Each structure stands twice: as C-alpha cells, then as structure tokens.
Amino acid sequence: MDAAAGRNGGMIDAVIVGAGFGGMYMLHCLRKLGFNAQVFEGGDDVGGTWYWNRYPGARCDIESMQYSYSFSEDLDQEWDWTEKYAPQPEILAYAKHVADRLDLRKDINFNTRVTSADFDEDRNQWTVTTDKGDKVEARFCIMAVGCLSAANKPPFEGMDDFSGPIYHTGEWPHEGVDFTGKKVAVIGTGSSAIQSIPLIAAQASDLTVFQRTATYSVPAWNEAVDPAKAAEVKANYPDLRAKARARPTGFYFPFNMKPAMDASPEERRAKYEEAWERGGLPFLGAFGDLLFEKEANDTVAEFAREKIRGVVKDPATADLLCPDNIFGCKRLCVDTGYFATYNLPHVKLVDVSKRPIERFTEKGVVANGVEHEVDAVVCATGFAAMTGSFDRIEIRGRNGLTLKEKWAGGARTFLGLSTVGFPNFFMITGPGSPSVLAQMIQSIEQHADWMADCIAHMSDIGAETIEPTLEAEDAWVDHVNEVSEISLRSTCSSWYVGANIPGTPRVFMPYIGGFPVYVQKCNNVMTKGYEGFKINGDTPKAECPQIRQTERWRVPLDIEVITPAALAAMRVPVV
Numbered sequence: 150m151d152a153a154a155g156r157n158g159g160m161i162d163a164v165i166v167g168a169g170f171g172g173m174y175m176l177h178c179l180r181k182l183g184f185n186a187q188v189f190e191g192g193d194d195v196g197g198t199w200y201w202n203r204y205p206g207a208r209c210d211i212e213s214m215q216y217s218y219s220f221s222e223d224l225d226q227e228w229d230w231t232e233k234y235a236p237q238p239e240i241l242a243y244a245k246h247v248a249d250r251l252d253l254r255k256d257i258n259f260n261t262r263v264t265s266a267d268f269d270e271d272r273n274q275w276t277v278t279t280d281k282g283d284k285v286e287a288r289f290c291i292m293a294v295g296c297l298s299a300a301n302k303p304p305f306e307g308m309d310d311f312s313g314p315i316y317h318t319g320e321w322p323h324e325g326v327d328f329t330g331k332k333v334a335v336i337g338t339g340s341s342a343i344q345s346i347p348l349i350a351a352q353a354s355d356l357t358v359f360q361r362t363a364t365y366s367v368p369a370w371n372e373a374v375d376p377a378k379a380a381e382v383k384a385n386y387p388d389l390r391a392k393a394r395a396r397p398t399g400f401y402f403p404f405n406m407k408p409a410m411d412a413s414p415e416e417r418r419a420k421y422e423e424a425w426e427r428g429g430l431p432f433l434g435a436f437g438d439l440l441f442e443k444e445a446n447d448t449v450a451e452f453a454r455e456k457i458r459g460v461v462k463d464p465a466t467a468d469l470l471c472p473d474n475i476f477g478c479k480r481l482c483v484d485t486g487y488f489a490t491y492n493l494p495h496v497k498l499v500d501v502s503k504r505p506i507e508r509f510t511e512k513g514v515v516a517n518g519v520e521h522e523v524d525a526v527v528c529a530t531g532f533a534a535m536t537g538s539f540d541r542i543e544i545r546g547r548n549g550l551t552l553k554e555k556w557a558g559g560a561r562t563f564l565g566l567s568t569v570g571f572p573n574f575f576m577i578t579g580p581g582s583p584s585v586l587a588q589m590i591q592s593i594e595q596h597a598d599w600m601a602d603c604i605a606h607m608s609d610i611g612a613e614t615i616e617p618t619l620e621a622e623d624a625w626v627d628h629v630n631e632v633s634e635i636s637l638r639s640t641c642s643s644w645y646v647g648a649n650i651p652g653t654p655r656v657f658m659p660y661i662g663g664f665p666v667y668v669q670k671c672n673n674v675m676t677k678g679y680e681g682f683k684i685n686g687d688t689p690k691a692e693c694p695q696i697r698q699t700e701r702w703r704v705p706l707d708i709e710v711i712t713p714a715a716l717a718a719m720r721v722p723v724v
C-alpha cells in the first residue's frame with residue numbers, strides 16, 4: 150500500500166482494522182475532520198459481518214428501516230428497503246452503496262488481513278503489519294473487527310476423514326451452495342441455524358439437525374415494505390432515529406412497562422398473543438419485567454413452548470424443541486417457518502444435549518452411537534464472540550504485553566472502547582459496551598463519533614497519547630458485572646458470557662445497562678475533560694474548553710448515579 154503522510158508527519162493518523170459498518174463510518178468521521186486513515190479488510194469489499202454471512206436465509210432481525218446508518222438524512226431518504234427484515238444481499242448492497250456515496254474504497258486495502266499491531270512507547274505510535282507484508286505506522290489503531298466475526302469451529306474428532314464439504318454459516322461460499330438432492334447435516338440451533346434450516350430443508354433430500362440446546366424463536370412475519378409506510382417513516386426519519394437512540398435497545402418498538410405478574414392470566418395471554426402477532430424481537434416488549442423476574446419469565450417461556458407444540462406434529466420432536474431455560478436468556482431467535490420445518494418427512498432432529506457429537510466419519514456424523522450418513526455438513530456453531538476477532542491479531546501494548554495475555558482472565562476495558570496498557574488504541578463496540586445488546590449500527594455510530602471527537606480534541610490541544618486509568622477501567626469492569634446481575638440474561642450459558650467456547654472465562658461481556666445510560670456515561674467522561682483517561686500521561690483537567698461533542702448523542706437523560714437498583718427501577722429491556 151502507499152499510505153500518504155498524515156497530519157502527524159510521516160505516519161498516518163489512524164489505521165482502522167475492518168471495513169464493516171464500524172470501519173466504514175470511522176473512516177468517514179476521521180476524513181471529515183481532516184485526518185488521514187487507512188483501513189485494512191480481509192474481504193474483497195465492504196460489509197464485514199454482512200459480507201461473510203451469506204448462508205441461506207441470512208437476514209437482519211431488526212427492521213430494515215431502523216437497521217441502517219442514521220448520521221445522514223440523505224442516505225435515509227435515498228435508500229429503499231424492500232422487506233421488513235432486510236435479507237443479507239440487500240444489506241450488503243446498502244453497505245456498498247454507502248461506500249460509493251462516501252467514496253470510501255480509495256482508503257480501504259481489501260484482501261488484506263492485519264496480523265499484528267505493536268505500540269512503540271518511545272515514539273508513541275503503532276506499527277501495524279499485514280499478511281501482505283505492509284508495515285504501516287499510525288498514531289491511532291482502531292479496531293472495527295466486529296463482535297461476531299471469528300467463526301467457532303468445534304474440532305470434532307475425525308473431521309478430516311469426512312469425504313464431503315463442511316461449511317460454516319459465517320464463512321459461506323460466495324458462489325452459494327446447491328443442496329438439491331443432497332443429504333445434509335446442520336450442527337447448531339442458534340439464529341444462523343434457525344434462519345438457514347427451512348431453506349436448506351427446501352432443497353435437501355434429507356436434513357438432520359443436531360441440537361445441543363433448544364432455542365426460543367418468535368415468528369418474523371416478514372413481508373414486503375409497504376411504500377406508504379416507508380414514505381411515512383421517511384417523512385419523520387429524524388424523529389424515529391431520536392426515539393431509537395433514547396431506547397435501551399437503540400431501536401424503537403412499542404414497549405409495555407407493566408410487570409407481567411400484575412396482569413391476570415387472561416390479560417397476560419392476550420398481551421403475549423398480541424406481541425406474537427407483531428413478531429420479532431419486539432415480542433420482548435410484551436411486559437416490562439420479562440428479563441428481570443423469573444416468575445414473569447416462566448409465563449412467557451410456557452407461552453412460547455405452547456406455540457412450538459401447536460406447530461410441531463410429532464410430540465417427541467416437539468418436546469425436544471421446547472427449551473427449558475430462561476426465555477430470551479440466550480439471544481432470542483426470529484424465524485420464518487423454523488418449527489414447521491420439522492413436520493417435513495425428510496427432516497429429523499437429533500438431540501446431542503446429553504452426549505456430545507462423537508465424531509465425524511468418512512460418510513457422516515456419529516451421535517448417540519448412531520452414524521448419520523450425509524453428503525455435506527453445515528456448522529451453524531456461532532462465533533468466538535466479542536473477543537475472538539481481537540485474539541486473531543497479535544496486539545502488543547506497553548511493556549510488550551499482548552491484548553490476549555491481558556484478557557486471559559476476561560476482557561477488561563474502559564467503556565468498551567479502550568483498555569489500560571494500550572495507548573491510542575480504540576475498539577468499536579468492544580467488550581464492555583452495549584454493542585450486541587443494542588442496534589449494532591447505532592452502537593457503532595456512537596462509538597465512532599466519540600472517538601473522532603476525542604482524536605480531534607487531542608489534535609486541538611497537541612496531545613500525543615490517551616489511555617484509560619487503571620482505576621477507571623477497574624470501576625467500569627465492576628459496573629458492567631454488577632449491572633449484568635440485574636438481568637436474568639447473566640444466568641445462562643450463552644455466548645454473551647463466552648460459555649460457547651470451552652476454556653473461555655465466564656464474564657458477561659456486553660454492557661446491559663441500556664444504550665442511553667451508556668451514552669450518558671460516555672458523554673460525562675468526555676465533558677469532564679476525558680475523566681478516567683490519561684492524556685499525554687497527565688490526568689486531564691475538567692471543563693477543558695476545546696472539547697468537541699457530536700450533537701446528536703446528547704441524550705436527554707438524567708441519571709446521576711448508575712446503580713443496578715436504578716436500572717432495575719427503569720426496567721431496562723434489552724434485546
């Protein structure tokens with residue numbers, strides 16, 4: 150690559166790792182401020198998660214008119230979504246459209262993976278190395294590597310013996326896969342599996358699904374976007390965006406604050422039915438306490454199990470498909486025809502909850518002592534969430550310590566955007582930020598705006614480095630942990646706590662206090678002169694006049710002390 154010199158002389162201002170929605174917007178923000186940034190991206194185009202996840206049925210389960218960038222009224226007005234829940238090709242097309250409109254590609258190095266990033270303490274700069282042999286020096290290193298990007302490929306015994314192809318949903322072949330007439334195995338029943346299984350079943354001659362944990366899923370009721378409704382949204386887009394930003398989820402949907410147990414059984418049922426008819430993640434808005442009170446959760450869990458039993462004809466299969474854990478504790482799935490797929494005569498479900506998959510053979514997969522012969526295997530086995538994409542890169546901070554070593558006992562960050570020992574190193578939607586518990590693109594924009602404001606401020610005051618203090622980081626980690634305990638979500642073994650990857654320390658990784666609370670916290674840090682950070686080695690003074698702050702994140706929220714009790718009282722619903 151031929152990186153031009155940045156504002157700081159010979160080196161560029163920032164290297165951004167990843168050209169998904171995070172890296173793209175970060176590049177745009179820095180460029181707007183006159184900084185010089187280079188992006189490195191492993192794929193051959195933009196899109197990140199939406200570039201890689203091309204499995205059949207992949208689509209977003211947040212409504213398309215909200216799952217998009219909100220920073221540009223022009224973008225909002227000129228793009229037309231065709232479906233209530235956008236399919237992956239359309240989201241990818243949108244990402245490409247944004248790249249064209251903002252002329253982003255000229256600063257993105259495609260087909261290039263960053264292999265290491267080293268901080269030089271004498272020169273206060275990062276050296277970033279790629280698999281193409283580039284060595285780029287930059288003042289800032291910004292990771293936009295995604296929360297769900299490092300595929301989890303369990304090392305099943307005998308995998309190399311299997312004679313057919315083994316796919317992972319998160320690394321799907323770009324040319325697509327034709328399963329017509331093939332016997333197929335799908336391992337896993339999370340969101341990716343639930344979306345792909347009905348479509349794979351429509352092609353395959355036989356489909357065997359290996360289920361370790363049954364999953365709750367709510368119907369999507371996907372449909373074409375009604376042009377009249379789209380026009381109405383477009384006429385009021387800024388209002389919708391502001392309402393979304395004020396929601397703990399970062400996207401807007403009707404929410405009933407009433408606790409479920411205050412309603413009579415008949416009222417409860419009516420509310421659940423109504424919410425079921427609305428479908429999707431907003432189903433969780435049926436009552437205010439579903440993710441906080443076990444008794445309330447039991448009622449919604451039973452309702453969801455009844456729905457499964459109402460669809461799946463074979464009682465034994467229905468029983469296996471009925472989860473017995475907390476509703477919404479693992480990420481709630483949203484489906485189109487998932488449970489009905491098990492009524493098809495060529496689809497069977499194999500329970501691997503009591504005995505794990507034993508091994509692969511040349512001909513198939515062995516579970517519970519039975520060999521299931523298949524032509525192809527689809528691993529819908531998820532991701533090394535939140536930290537996996539950092540682990541793939543050797544990131545070396547002060548004193549030669551790597552990030553992987555620092556996080557060996559669990560990720561530690563300040564606000565999910567920075568970490569002690571790694572100056573001028575920022576993470577977009579890192580562990581400890583709302584990220585996956587809020588609408589990802591909102592989370593991305595808030596982080597990138599905060600970082601761009603911070604970098605501009607440092608340039609304004611002639612500062613060279615910024616790094617959190619240990620006290621601030623420790624306090625944030627404690628706060629993230631403490632807050633997680635108010636939600637039932639902290640109680641089960643999900644990828645939120647790293648439990649899907651053996652050996653990962655159990656830490657609730659995303660910040661569950663709600664998006665606006667988090668934004669307020671970031672604002673406070675910023676407006677108090679980057680309280681909790683050391684700038685150029687000094688703790689900055691409060692009320693520094695030059696501080697810049699992107700206007701739209703000044704959310705009208707007044708929580709002086711963020712405590713679990715305050716959040717519990719707010720009944721923060723986080724999906």
Ligand code: N01
Nearest residue numbers: 208209210303337338339340341342361362480529530531
């Ligand atoms: O991955 P997952 P995913 N043997 O980790 C099973 C987002 N997303 O790719 O639950 C047998 O949820 C595992 O079993 P268990 C969304 O946030 C969004 O589906 O660990 N099974 C589980 O069933 C989502 O939550 C969208 O017991 C094994 C499955 O594999 C996140 O991405 C679409 C196994 C993995 O499920 C991840 O979803 C898709 C083993 N050794 C994804 N190892 C939308 O917006 C794992 N499993 C719609």
